[in-house]
Amino acid sequence: MHERSSVAELAGLLRGELNRYSPGEKLPSSRALVERFRVSPVTVTRALGALAAEGLIVTRPGAGSFRAAPPTGNRPTGDTSWQEVALSAETADEPVPRSVDASAVLATLAAPPPGVIELNGGYLHPSLQPERALAAALARAGRRPGAWGRPPVEGLGELRAWFAREIGGPAGTVAPSDVLITSGGQNALTAALRALAPPGAPILVESPTYPGLLAAARAAGLRPVPVPADTNGVRTDLLAQAFRASGSRVFVCQPLFANPHGAVLSTERRGEVLRVAREAGAFVIEDDFARRLVHEDAGPLPATLAADDPDGVVIHVCSLTKAASPSLRVGALAARGPVLQRLRAIQVVDQFFVSRPLQEAALELVGSPAWARHLRTIAAELRTRRETLLTAVRRELPEPAEVRHAPAGGYHVWLRLPDGTDESALTATALRAGVAVAPGRPYFPAEPPAPHLRLSFASAAGPPELVEGVRRLRTAWDD
Incomplete structure (x- = not known):
């Protein structure tokens, strides 16, 4: 049985048996649970840990696990109705809505x-x-010298170099110094939106597009303006019109296997997107979320838009999360020119830096044959x-x-x-x-x-x- 399923199943069985024990009464030992349920000691430990986190049992090192006392029910029941007024008291010129639809x-x-x-x-x-590879990478990362120290705010140099090679391709058009490490792709996307557009500004987006982008834009007080897409990607004739009509200086697109329709931006339109944006004096945020989710029967993948952009038009966003695990929140932003310093400043203010052990684990993972x-x-x-x-x-x-x-x-x-x-x-x-x-x-x-x-x-x-x-x-x- 899959380890995660075994833990959940055992925790459920133990949870159902707790009524047999009085508060404070000792539960069977871990060894007894291993023998009874035919599971590993690790599964027993994790299942007991889950019950302890729920407040159902108390574990005492060297003594065992005991049923916890039921809650006393003395939690205060205050009046929180005043918050409705406080949360909705917006001024007439407030550009950013404080309520967020997630x-x-x-x-x-x-x-x-x-x-x-x-x-x-x-x-x-x-x-x-790749749970085994992730576990092994995390274990090796924890033993790296300085793994628990403070990392550079831009991210570990080795990891920035790896992402630069991935984004820039064989030509090496993206340098490690162009890359910032982020807490996943959503964090990178949110930072890019905040860096490039003030509250109240319009931003162009493909239609349809990823709902997380729309939620992040609206939470920042931005106005998403749709540009229709077809099986060849965004309609570049309509993109030029949208730039002129809206005055926007930002276009967000997914050129590769776009969410939700799966289209790949055609070769002709790739060049047009960059040309149209350059003429409008606008940035293109390239959300490259699916490059590591290519199918076995796909042909050669096109290069990133960032690899073909020497002028700093493209802000590239990518991450390891989709191809590895929801909890491997490690991604990257790549940009050229003064905008990189603004992105760096936003990252520092928002989160200081990405967890070093997680960055070290990501390095161990992508550097292993298992990846x-x-x-x-x-x-x-x-x-x-x-x-x-x-x-x-x-x-x-x-x-x-x-x-x-x-x-x-x-x-x-x-x-x-x-x-x-x-x-x-x-x-x-x-x-x-x-x-x-x-x-x-x-x-x-x-x-x-x-x-x-x-x-x-x-x-x-x-x-x-x-x-x-x-x-x-x-x-x-x-x-």
Whole structure:
């Protein structure tokens, strides 16, 4: 059994047995639990730790584990209604709203209820994550000289150099000094938005696009302006019009396997994006989230936009999180020119620096043979899962539902629904049928042209679960 599942299962069994013990009564020893449940000592330790964190048991080194006393119920019940006034008291000229709508982001972060198949997730299923390699990397990192000391605010030099090679490609067009280490891609994206646009300013975004970008922009008081995209990426003719009409100085795009539709920016449009932005005196934020999620049957990948940009138009954002683990919050910002100092200042003010042990662990991971093996493994697995999901969709769902583009990278497909379909009702019915899917509305910065669903094939347990998930979606559709 997978270690994480074993811990959760054992914790659940022990939680159900706690009523057998009086408060303060000692639980069976760890050795007895190992023998009874046929699990490892590590699993027992972690399960007991989970119960202790919930306040259900108390562990005493050398003595054992004991059932905790129930809460006294003396928690004060004050009156917090005054906060409604304080939180909503905005001045007329306040440019940044203090309320933030994170619902679309939380939908992809929250674990589904038990028994529900997750087709709306944004991360690899635990079975696809390189947990052994991560554990080994973390162990080696902890033994590195100075691993627990204060790192440079820009990030470790070796890690900056690694990201520079990844971003700049064989030509070496990105230098380590152009790179800042960040706490994942979302942190990098938020920092770039704050650096480049003042509150109240318009920013151009692809339509549809990643809801986390829209939430971050609105939280910073920015106004997302949609620029339609098709199977070749953003419409560059409309991009030029949008720059002129809005006066924006920022365009955010995902040139490679864009979320949610999976398109790759065509060769012709790559040059046009840079030309149009340069003529508008604008920056391009390149969100390169999916480069390490390429599928086995994909052809050669295009270089990053940053690799083809000597003039500092592109601010590049990437991370290790999507291809490794949700908890490996290590990413990078790459930029040239004076904007790099502004980005550095924002990073320092926001977080001082990224945890050094985490940076050291990232270095150990990407420098090991296990990293290359892991990327090959997920390339093959993601291709298999994509084909399984597409086959199930075509077999199970009515003809008006259509996947217009089968991406060769990333972890999701974009399903066009028949006109008039109520996305919210379908999503809610699907959840009752036992499958979680993502409605299309949150991916559009303005009114969507049609109803959609985004289906993830990375967060499910495997191909059989993908097939069952689509079958449950069909049940919801029929309902």
